[in-house]
Amino acid sequence: MYTMVLSILHRASGLYLSACGFLFVAWIVSVALGPAAYACASRILSTLPMRIVLALALAAFWYHLFAGMRHLSWDAGYGFEKPSARRSGALVVAAAAAAFAATLILTPAGRFFAGTQ
Amino acid sequence: MSDRPGSATRHWRNQRLTSIALLPLGLWFLVSLLRQPSLTHEIVADWFGKPLQALLAALFGAALLWHSMQGVQVVLEDYVGGRLRAVWIALARVAHLTAAFALAYAIYALATGSGA
Numbered sequence: 001m002y003t004m005v006l007s008i009l010h011r012a013s014g015l016y017l018s019a020c021g022f023l024f025v026a027w028i029v030s031v032a033l034g035p036a037a038y039a040c041a042s043r044i045l046s047t048l049p050m051r052i053v054l055a056l057a058l059a060a061f062w063y064h065l066f067a068g069m070r071h072l073s074w075d076a077g078y079g080f081e082k083p084s085a086r087r088s089g090a091l092v093v094a095a096a097a098a099a100f101a102a103t104l105i106l107t108p109a110g111r112f113f114a115g116t117q
Numbered sequence: 118m119s120d121r122p123g124s125a126t127r128h129w130r131n132q133r134l135t136s137i138a139l140l141p142l143g144l145w146f147l148v149s150l151l152r153q154p155s156l157t158h159e160i161v162a163d164w165f166g167k168p169l170q171a172l173l174a175a176l177f178g179a180a181l182l183w184h185s186m187q188g189v190q191v192v193l194e195d196y197v198g199g200r201l202r203a204v205w206i207a208l209a210r211v212a213h214l215t216a217a218f219a220l221a222y223a224i225y226a227l228a229t230g231s232g233a
Contacts, residue, residue, distance in 0.1 A: 032223035
C-alpha cells in the first residue's frame with residue numbers, strides 16, 4: 001500500500017518540478033535581461049508564497065532524486081521483490097528527509113525560506 | 118507518442134538517459150546555487166558568465182526540459198483519453214520548446230556578456 005503512495009508521490013513531485021523548471025528558465029532569463037529585471041524577479045521570489053513554493057521545490061527535488069534512483073535500480077533488475085521494495089521505499093523517504101533537513105540547516109536556504117536572510 | 122514501431126522503447130530508454138544525466142547536473146545546480154556568496158545580479162551574472170558554468174547550465178537546462186517533457190507526456194498518456202490527449206501533449210511540447218529557446222538565449226547572452 002505505501003509503496004503505491006510513494007509511486008504517486010514520485011509522479012506528483014516530478015510534475016511539480018516540471019513547473020519549477022519553467023520558473024528556473026524565467027529566473028535565468030531575468031538574469032540575462034539585466035539588473036532591473038533580475039531585481040523584479042528577486043522581489044517576487046522573496047515573497048512568502050514564493051518562498052513556500054521554493055521550499056516545496058527543494059523537498060520535491062530531494063524526494064524525486066532518491067525515488068528516481070530507486071526506479072533506476074528497478075530498471076536495472078535490482079530490488080523489485082516486495083520486501084526489498086518496502087525497505088528501499090523507507091530508505092528513500094529517510095534519505096530525502098535527511099537531505100532536505102541538511103540543506104535547510106547547513107546552507108543559506110533555510111534562512112531564505114524563513115525570510116530572515 | 119508516435120505509433121512508429123520501437124518509439125515506446127526509445128521513449129523509455131531516453132527517459133532513463135535524461136534521469137541519469139540529471140543526477141549530477143541537478144546536484145551541480147543546487148550546490149552551485151547555494152554556494153554563491155550572495156545572489157546579487159553581479160554575482161549570478163558572473164557565475165553563468167564562466168564558460169564551464171555556462172556549459173553546465175545549458176546541459177542542466179536541456180536535460181531538465183527534456184526529462185520534464187518525457188514525464189509530462191507519460192502522465193498525460195495515462196490520465197487523458199481521446200482526442201484531447203494529442204492536444205495536451207502538443208501544448209506541453211510547445212511550452213517546453215519555448216522554454217528551451219528562452220533558456221538558450223539567456224545562457225548565450227550571459228556567456229558572451231551580451232546581456233541587456
